[in-house]
Amino acid sequence: MSEVLICGGAGYIGSHMAQWLAEHGHSVTVLDNLSTGHRGAIRWGDLIEADLLDPAALESAFHGRSFDAVMHFCAKSLVGESVAEPYAYYANNVTGTLNLLEAMRRHEVNKLVFSSTAAVFGNPVSDVIDEEHPKAPINPYGASKLMAERFLADAAHAYGLRSVALRYFNAAGALPEHGIGEAHACETHLIPNVLRAALGQGPSLKIFGNDYDTADGTCLRDYVHVQDLAQAHALALGFMDRHEGAHTFNLGNGQGFSVHDVIATAASVSGVAIPYEVAPRRAGDPARLVASSDKARELLGWTPRWTELAPIIESAWRWHRDQPRWSPHHIHADASIQAA
Numbered sequence: 364m365s366e367v368l369i370c371g372g373a374g375y376i377g378s379h380m381a382q383w384l385a386e387h388g389h390s391v392t393v394l395d396n397l398s399t400g401h402r403g404a405i406r407w408g409d410l411i412e413a414d415l416l417d418p419a420a421l422e423s424a425f426h427g428r429s430f431d432a433v434m435h436f437c438a439k440s441l442v443g444e445s446v447a448e449p450y451a452y453y454a455n456n457v458t459g460t461l462n463l464l465e466a467m468r469r470h471e472v473n474k475l476v477f478s479s480t481a482a483v484f485g486n487p488v489s490d491v492i493d494e495e496h497p498k499a500p501i502n503p504y505g506a507s508k509l510m511a512e513r514f515l516a517d518a519a520h521a522y523g524l525r526s527v528a529l530r531y532f533n534a535a536g537a538l539p540e541h542g543i544g545e546a547h548a549c550e551t552h553l554i555p556n557v558l559r560a561a562l563g564q565g566p567s568l569k570i571f572g573n574d575y576d577t578a579d580g581t582c583l584r585d586y587v588h589v590q591d592l593a594q595a596h597a598l599a600l601g602f603m604d605r606h607e608g609a610h611t612f613n614l615g616n617g618q619g620f621s622v623h624d625v626i627a628t629a630a631s632v633s634g635v636a637i638p639y640e641v642a643p644r645r646a647g648d649p650a651r652l653v654a655s656s657d658k659a660r661e662l663l664g665w666t667p668r669w670t671e672l673a674p675i676i677e678s679a680w681r682w683h684r685d686q687p688r689w690s691p692h693h694i695h696a697d698a699s700i701q702a703a
């Protein structure tokens with residue numbers, strides 16, 4: 364069993380990772396600056412409150428502790444925000460990652476699982492995106508993650524770092540039975556916005572463009588359950604025991620669902636007709652983003668359990684439905700509300 368440091372373990376995907384590792388007998392420590400994560404989401408390990416942009420804080424986080432591996436979820440991850448505030452994205456996602464890698468090197472921690480993203484590919488040039496697809500990010504968020512992937516390749520060569528970068532497509536779902544789910548103070552993602560509209564909370568739902576070259580005119584996305592993402596990270600730990608070098612894998616279910624599909628499925632799961640209006644396209648949205656995860660299935664032995672859209676949305680629905688009326692104030696003030 365491993366001692367794992369989860370950087371960003373108070374966030375949405377990081378908290379599900381902590382739950383998975385604890386359930387499978389690993390020991391977890393969370394490092395988080397709590398800028399978007401939630402103290403109440405840290406249920407499966409101790410918290411080190413530290414910022415990756417503070418090398419002294421990182422030094423003391425590693426000092427006197429012994430980790431077998433690090434999982435790195437700390438990131439700014441909103442595409443639109445990254446276009447408006449590129450320096451913040453490069454500082455956090457690039458410099459922060461570099462600081463973490465340097466602390467790992469100094470303390471001889473030699474294995475890293477890194478959160479990457481479909482945004483490294485930019486506008487797709489094929490219907491299904493495998494790992495060999497050209498990488499041409501079209502926004503600072505994707506560019507910052509691609510730079511960090513490059514660090515990992517260079518670190519493998521120079522320092523013998525073993526790493527796995529996992530490029531998520533659209534992370535979705537929740538584990539309400541464990542009290543964790545998706546709760547961002549500024550929510551931009553489709554499924555939480557649809558569910559909040561179903562609950563009569565939040566702003567009215569907008570469909571960003573219905574004139575794309577798809578069957579119903581709305582964008583297609585590949586939704587993958589956050590617990591399946593956690594499973595892939597855990598498999599990556601074993602993979603790094605057997606393989607040197609820097610490796611990348613795409614994670615998705617391989618099926619594209621439109622914005623209308625998501626709204627219709629959420630309506631059926633919740634039993635609520637969900638009102639929406641059609642708005643102009645959102646800048647930077649590709650029409651279709653669908654993963655090939657054959658490599659992860661073959662080499663990691665990844666077998667997603669949540670392969671249908673309805674159960675993924677249903678898990679998120681149960682999480683959102685059972686929260687007190689949603690507001691950023693609640694999330695930060697009430698430790699009984701978990702996840703970022």
Ligand code: UFG
Pocket residue numbers: 440442480481482504532533534551552553554556568569570571572582583584622645647648649652
């Ligand atoms: N959408 C709406 N209304 C909303 C929110 C989203 O119509 O209120 C649409 C978007 O325009 C898009 C689809 O729903 O067509 C999915 O949007 P999300 O914001 O939920 O997710 P993205 O596809 O934009 O994000 C994903 C990953 C990012 C990655 C990005 C690359 O989550 O990490 O793809 O384009 F950077």
